[in-house]
Amino acid sequence: MNKKRGWIIVVILQVLFLLFIAGSYYSIDYFGKEIKIKTAPVDPREILYGDYVTLRFEISTVSLAKWVGDASLLERGDRSVYVVLSENKEGYYVVKNVYPNKPDVSDEQIILKGRAERIWGETSDQLQIDYGIERYYVQENTGTELEQQAGDMDAFVSVSPWGSHKITSLKPR
Amino acid sequence: MNQKWMRHEGQKWVEEKIITSDQLDRIVSRYSDSKEQNKFTGILPVLASILIAIGILSFIASNWGEIPPLVRLSLLIVIMASFYLAGEKFIKKGNEILGTSLNLLGIVTFGASIILLGQTFHLTAVDARLFVFWSLPAVYYLFRDRHKLFFLLLIVLTIGGQLYNMGEFNSFSYLLFLLFLISVGGFVFLYPRRQETLLFTLGVSVQVLLFIIVEDLNLLWFFLFGFALYTAGLWVEKPVFKQSFNRIGSLIGFGFAYGFYFTLTNEFTSEFELPNAALYLPLLMVIICLAIIGKRKENRFLYLWELLIFVPFFYLVNAADSLMVGLLYLVVMFVYSGFMLAEGYRNENRSQINFGIVLFLLVCLIGYFNLAWDFMPKSVFFLLGGILLFILNAFLQRKKKRILRNGGNAS
Numbered sequence: 346m347n348k349k350r351g352w353i354i355v356v357i358l359q360v361l362f363l364l365f366i367a368g369s370y371y372s373i374d375y376f377g378k379e380i381k382i383k384t385a386p387v388d389p390r391e392i393l394y395g396d397y398v399t400l401r402f403e404i405s406t407v408s409l410a411k412w413v414g415d416a417s418l419l420e421r422g423d424r425s426v427y428v429v430l431s432e433n434k435e436g437y438y439v440v441k442n443v444y445p446n447k448p449d450v451s452d453e454q455i456i457l458k459g460r461a462e463r464i465w466g467e468t469s470d471q472l473q474i475d476y477g478i479e480r481y482y483v484q485e486n487t488g489t490e491l492e493q494q495a496g497d498m499d500a501f502v503s504v505s506p507w508g509s510h511k512i513t514s515l516k517p518r
Numbered sequence: 519m520n521q522k523w524m525r526h527e528g529q530k531w532v533e534e535k536i537i538t539s540d541q542l543d544r545i546v547s548r549y550s551d552s553k554e555q556n557k558f559t560g561i562l563p564v565l566a567s568i569l570i571a572i573g574i575l576s577f578i579a580s581n582w583g584e585i586p587p588l589v590r591l592s593l594l595i596v597i598m599a600s601f602y603l604a605g606e607k608f609i610k611k612g613n614e615i616l617g618t619s620l621n622l623l624g625i626v627t628f629g630a631s632i633i634l635l636g637q638t639f640h641l642t643a644v645d646a647r648l649f650v651f652w653s654l655p656a657v658y659y660l661f662r663d664r665h666k667l668f669f670l671l672l673i674v675l676t677i678g679g680q681l682y683n684m685g686e687f688n689s690f691s692y693l694l695f696l697l698f699l700i701s702v703g704g705f706v707f708l709y710p711r712r713q714e715t716l717l718f719t720l721g722v723s724v725q726v727l728l729f730i731i732v733e734d735l736n737l738l739w740f741f742l743f744g745f746a747l748y749t750a751g752l753w754v755e756k757p758v759f760k761q762s763f764n765r766i767g768s769l770i771g772f773g774f775a776y777g778f779y780f781t782l783t784n785e786f787t788s789e790f791e792l793p794n795a796a797l798y799l800p801l802l803m804v805i806i807c808l809a810i811i812g813k814r815k816e817n818r819f820l821y822l823w824e825l826l827i828f829v830p831f832f833y834l835v836n837a838a839d840s841l842m843v844g845l846l847y848l849v850v851m852f853v854y855s856g857f858m859l860a861e862g863y864r865n866e867n868r869s870q871i872n873f874g875i876v877l878f879l880l881v882c883l884i885g886y887f888n889l890a891w892d893f894m895p896k897s898v899f900f901l902l903g904g905i906l907l908f909i910l911n912a913f914l915q916r917k918k919k920r921i922l923r924n925g926g927n928a929s
Contacts, residue, residue, distance in 0.1 A: 355658050356602045359628050360595050362651065363635060367591050370639040397637075482637045511640055 373511050377503035380430065380438040380455055384498045384515070397482040400512075402500065404430065405479075407440045409463065409470040414445040419472070423462040428474060430455045437499075443472060455504055478502065478512050521546055564619045571601075571623050575630070587638050594631040598624055609663075618665050625655045625671065646691035649679025653694075657701040664705075669714055672702055673721050680728050690732045695725050710758040719762040723747070723770065736793035738832070744770025745805050745828045752812030765873070771827040772854070772877060775847045776884065778832055782844030783888060792833070802830060823857040826850055848888075851881040859914070863921050871921075875914045879907060 383403035407428075409416075418424060427447050430438040431454045438455060442448075450456060459476040478500075497518045504510040528542040537545070574597060578585070585593070601624035609617030629652040635641075636648075653675045660668035676698040683691045698721060706715045726743050730736075748767025751760050792798075809825055827850065834843045855877035862870035886903055894902070 351658075351662065352602065352606055355655055356599055356624075359655060360599065363591065363595055363598075363628075363631055366632065366635045366641070367587070367639065370641070478640070480640065482640055 373505045377505045397480045407472045419463040426461040598627040646679040646683035715758040749809040779847040
């Protein structure tokens with residue numbers, strides 16, 4: 346690499362990377378399909394990021410019976426899983442099955458990628474699934490307001506054909 | 519050192535007829551003041567640029583909520599690019615310090631931008647990938663400018679990333695570790711410098727320790743790592759690696775002896791767990807053999823005492839009372855640091871003597887602590903302990919001075 350001009354390429358690559366972060370977010374709007382799920386949030390604080398509300402969804406805890414695959418795969422820590430969702434009569438998307446590898450699904454079903462961990466519940470064993478959308482950033486000091494009404498909310502999540510997803514809005518039910 | 523001081527010192531040499539005043543002039547003129555002055559006045563613009571950066575960032579942070587996402591993106595890009603641009607300009611002009619620190623600010627802004635954009639776009643980090651991307655420009659500038667600042671930044675980013683990864687996700691980032699080995703390791707391999715190599719070795723050791731903690735392995739694996747590091751020091755060719763590996767490896771071994779002494783002489787020995795023997799013992803054997811062969815290869819068979827700290831006495835807890843094993847470790851530490859001191863005195867090696875003094879004082883301190891803590895009134899305990907250490911230190915330092923009077927090996 347040319348020593349005198351090399352730094353320009355490096356700077357351009359960094360700019361492109363930042364643009365890519367923004368672009369991947371906006372592109373979900375254009376290509377994604379919007380689904381509705383139920384929530385239940387809380388509000389801690391983290392050092393690296395600013396203020397945000399931690400969300401929990403109805404689809405975050407799943408009965409172990411819906412796991413399609415070897416149970417031993419879940420023994421060590423968390424692992425990535427593919428969650429197949431389908432719409433119920435009320436218009437909410439609920440978990441149909443959870444797979445260790447990407448399954449083929451029909452057009453009405455949606456696949457969300459997440460990380461699952463097995464937890465031992467009181468009555469039955471469950472899967473705790475993180476979808477990477479558990480943090481909803483809000484302006485400083487407005488998180489509590491959202492938190493109070495957030496036990497009962499509808500989260501609208503946009504899912505792109507290539508699997509990335511984001512929350513487009515939160516609305517009181 | 520400046521010219522004034524040099525002339526003052528040199529005057530004495532002229533008076534003692536070691537050099538002539540003409541020679542003094544020529545010596546002094548070799549060390550021009552200009553570079554030193556540059557160093558001091560050079561710091562001012564650096565401070566100025568840092569203040570400006572803080573100003574911009576705090577302005578953005580306080581008005582962050584009102585700025586629309588796309589404007590935030592462009593603002594961050596403009597700020598980052600201008601840091602790099604200005605940095606390059608100053609480096610071209612020959613103002614290396616200012617240019618380098620501006621480039622450094624550019625890298626910091628890049629990382630801050632990723633974090634701020636992640637927040638804007640509700641992205642959640644799932645691993646330490648952020649720190650990997652953040653490190654990449656630092657790697658580029660490190661190999662281009664070979665400046666120490668980038669080296670330090672890379673170490674901070676790697677260790678910081680691993681700590682973040684551990685705290686948030688309770689996992690170890692292999693990618694970050696690999697990046698560290700390739701970039702920082704490659705750098706010290708290509709451009710061996712003592713301090714940098716020591717930092718690299720420390721960085722590797724810290725990450726191995728974090729890995730062992732995250733994976734919930736037996737801590738004794740770290741002991742094995744220390745031993746392996748020490749042994750690697752015997753086998754590598756490059757002198758800088760030899761010394762750092764030897765030092766850090768020995769320190770880990772000594773730290774373990776210290777820890778064994780404390781745990782074994784206290785009550786909670788029942789929790790003392792040995793690692794999986796089928797895997798641990800063969801590896802230990804291999805390393806012991808390699809170490810002995812390495813010693814022999816270097817023709818330093820006499821220095822076999824250095825291996826004393828790595829002898830796995832902790833296996834004796836199966837056969838003997840753990841209190842006795844603990845006390846054995848105290849004896850081992852005494853003997854080890856004593857040998858280290860004696861060796862340093864014989865070689866007139868300043869750093870070895872200093873290392874030995876520190877180790878020896880540490881051993882004395884814990885020996886005294888455990889022996890006297892229970893039956894002495896606390897005020898007398900601390901008073902006597904302080905006086906004891908003071909006298910011991912004075913004695914050792916005097917001995918060091920006497921031995922090093924005729925020069926001695928500085929390294």
